[in-house]
Amino acid sequence: QVQLQESGPGLVEPSGTLSLTCGVSGASISISNWWSWVRQPPGKGLEWIGEISHTGTTNYNPSLNSRVTISADKSKNQFSLILNSLTAADTAIYYCARAWAESLDDWGQGSLVTVSS
Amino acid sequence: QSALTQPASVSGSPGQSIAISCTGTSSDVGGYDFISWYQQHPGKAPRLMIYEVTNRPSGVSDRFSGSKSGNTASLTISRLQAEDEADYYCCSYTSSRSYVFGTGTKVTVL
Numbered sequence: 001q002v003q004l005q006e007s008g009p010g011l012v013e014p015s016g017t018l019s020l021t022c023g024v025s026g027a028s029i030s031i032s033n034w035w036s037w038v039r040q041p042p043g044k045g046l047e048w049i050g051e052i053s054h055t056g057t058t059n060y061n062p063s064l065n066s067r068v069t070i071s072a073d074k075s076k077n078q079f080s081l082i083l084n085s086l087t088a089a090d091t092a093i094y095y096c097a098r099a100w101a102e103s104l105d106d107w108g109q110g111s112l113v114t115v116s117s
Numbered sequence: 118q119s120a121l122t123q124p125a126s127v128s129g130s131p132g133q134s135i136a137i138s139c140t141g142t143s144s145d146v147g148g149y150d151f152i153s154w155y156q157q158h159p160g161k162a163p164r165l166m167i168y169e170v171t172n173r174p175s176g177v178s179d180r181f182s183g184s185k186s187g188n189t190a191s192l193t194i195s196r197l198q199a200e201d202e203a204d205y206y207c208c209s210y211t212s213s214r215s216y217v218f219g220t221g222t223k224v225t226v227l
Contacts, residue, residue: 038163038218045120045206045218045219045220045221046155046157046163046206046208046218046221047218048208048215048216048217048218050215059214059215060215061118061215062118062213062215063118095162095163100168101168101169101172102149102151102153102168102169102210102216103151103153103165103168103169103208104153104155104163104165104208105165105168105174107162107163107164108162109162110162
């Protein structure tokens with residue numbers, strides 16, 4: 001059973017940078033699969049942010065591409081999300097997930113990030 | 118990229134069948150058989166219900182089935198149960214090497 005756990009600050013200032021980490025247990029991020037980030041503004045729908053492969057290749061949502069970076073730390077078996085130039089519209093629950101068969105089969109519990117001064 | 122179009126709400130009585138549509142374009146739904154469906158209960162993370170258009174992960178009831186025709190995918194829930202009341206989202210791979218979710222559908226069991 002693969003388990004994922006998001007961690008990071010719950011409050012970030014406007015124009016600042018969001019940094020979240022997803023710790024993975026039960027699978028190695030350096031052996032297989034793609035590892036993804038998805039967000040959900042309160043009361044709204046899901047938005048795919050991007051992904052990183054076990055070889056380090058990344059793909060991003062074109063609408064966020066200029067502001068987002070996903071990286072991996074294989075020694076800690078975790079991957080991270082950085083989103084800069086934040087506005088209130090970036091307030092959301094951020095989920096990390098494992099991608100398998102072009103779908104997301106294991107999810108973290110989610111981490112609420114609020115953009116506010 | 119624009120979100121895939123889903124009906125805002127669908128309802129049905131216990132035991133009935135309902136279908137949720139998911140409409141995109143030839144650059145996403147119509148171009149690939151990488152359609153997945155997710156169930157989300159309030160305050161919970163999404164759960165994968167269908168992958169690659171028609172396949173069910175282990176542990177998902179056979180009351181859930183998926184299909185696709187042209188630029189529209191569908192999720193059918195048969196023999197509706199109270200526990201099926203949740204939000205449902207479709208998702209498709211796109212020609213931009215990215216994924217796009219649907220707008221979401223709230224299923225109500227009457």
